[in-house]
Amino acid sequence: MKIRKLYIDREVADFPETIDICERINAPVEYTDEPNRIYRFISSQDDPESAGKRALLLTRNKGNFLKTCPGTTHYTCCGYHILHVGSYCTMDCSYCILQVYFHPPLLTFFVNVRDMKKELLPYFSSGNIYRIGTGEFTDSLMWETIYPVASALVGMFAGRERAVLELKTKTTSVSSLLGLNHQGNTIMAWSLNTTRVIREQERGTATLDERIHAASICQSHGYPLAFHFDPMIWYPGCEADYGDVVETLFSKIDPAGIAWISLGSFRFMPQLGEVIERRFPRSRIIHGEFIKGMDGKMRYFKPLRIGLYKAIVSRIKGIAPDVTVYFCMEDDDTWDRVLGYTPSEYGGLPAILDRCAIRHCGLNAG
């Protein structure tokens, strides 16, 4: 989606990042002393979720850039840290949680990049392992044409002994990263889905083949990779389709270079259902066999989730038995019944993934 309006918080008007972005974006500029006014304007639109994709606000992140993953109660979180470089996304996936996570959702880029770098430094010298990603509140690579924040971060993480960066995307915008000296500290990650889900639910994203091709290019440039089958969406015949995705993936990607693969099924807060119904009236995804999970989110009936997970895990393990597969926000019961163990048997999910980061990214085991 094309950015048609650029709002600039007057506080950051003179920042070099702001000036740089203004040169890259060909859109009318409006300066504001009160960003809340912009939020109110977006909220007042008939389709605020679309309006928020056509406007970009440049402002300062007044809070912390680094946050722990919000997770939810009763389900196991991977313990990843979110680096909040910006919010929302120019692509338009029907199931996107960001449509209801921000009030209202508005493309926002934090231009106080220097503050972000300053905030990161102590984490690099801490004794703990940090897995840090920018793909929770936005797509990690969609900003590259606006401001090359991912490229800057790749350089910053390179050679760090106890930290890895995960860049998660549905784009193919990798060209700016290929020549960088990443030293294995950046994991390039793609969200994968069946061709049907991509075609019907992920508007404006790269196709499956394009994503896997971009991943193979990154692999040839030495980047460790990760893949996220999340959200997996159930429909008749989906097990075979997800199996096909696995086949396609491993026909192009060497499993030895995959740090991890995550699986998560479609889950949503009830208010997202209303947005999907309004914005994507042809989408059928909210009419699945959902129950209210222990965290209040709608989830597929557990036996249905388990059946789907078992099918895809067996395909992955059939081809790449050594690749680490984990679940995003599932309980011990699901882990045990699909994988045959619970994370606590191996020190917990964060520890399992930390060990993967040590192995694939060359971190210091400490």
Place this chain on the structure above:
Amino acid sequence: MTDTSEISLSPDVIDMDDDRYRISGAFGSSGAGIGALVESIRAIGVINFPILEKKPGGYRIVCGFKRIQACRILGIKVLRCRIADPSWREMDCLKRAVSDNAMARHLSTLEQARAAVKLRLACGSDADLPELAKPLGVEISADLVEKYERLCRLPEDIQQLVDDGGISMKVALEMEKLDGSSAAAAAMLFKRLRPTVNHQQELLSGLKAIAAVSDISIVQLLSSPPLTDIIEKNGVDRKTKIRMLRDDIRRLRYPYMTRFYDRFYDHLRSVDLPGGVSIAAPKDFESPVFTLTVDFSNTEELRRKADQLKQLGGRSELESLLKRDIEDT
């Protein structure tokens, strides 16, 4: 503010179709529903004169739609009415129209909706609306007026069904997302079977989802088996039909889940639990925790059942049930 002046005029110069200030529900030209008022006027005449507003070529009614209709039914040739001062603005007339109705009786949902929507339009400010409406006898919140707006845009038969208590406003508003014929079909079903509000919501959301997934309309869904067979079944009372509809809609909406539960209960029966002992599945099977209930009335019975439970713990059928092996069958 200048008050009204009284005049006598022919009912023929009053535009009965001009609804600008109408709050009360429609009543047929036969006067159905205003019989008591007709009889009262026949006996003692009109006590409170209707208020009219002058307009090009005649008059529009501000207050007194029913009184004027009753007079027409009685064939009264000359009516005594009060005429709004020409200085009155639309809002002045509207306030009187709302107050005249709200102070005389409890307004129905639809009447409240009409009052709120008309006041909002004339007021032009949502923020001032609750304060404006309160002294007129109408309690409105910003959230409610939004819903009233939507209600007034629905087809008239659905509005009427809400007014008659046949369906809740919430269910009616859900119907606005449906195509006209589907909304009418669902409304007709509810009018016929009169399910509770909760059951209306359950049935409607089930019908919507099944229709969407099957790529057919609700009309098609309701007019094909198995649902039409239930609706049209002779000799079955409406409560039974509602239960049968709910069961079938649940099966169509959640085919995997219902099959799973069926298998679970079949399996549970094969466990052959001792009398007074029951096992409940985890809620929605989301948590892995089952619940065991043991009825007993004395320590001897408790001991006996404890022994039976001990034996039960070793049964492979129970082991298989708790492992939910039924998933793979």
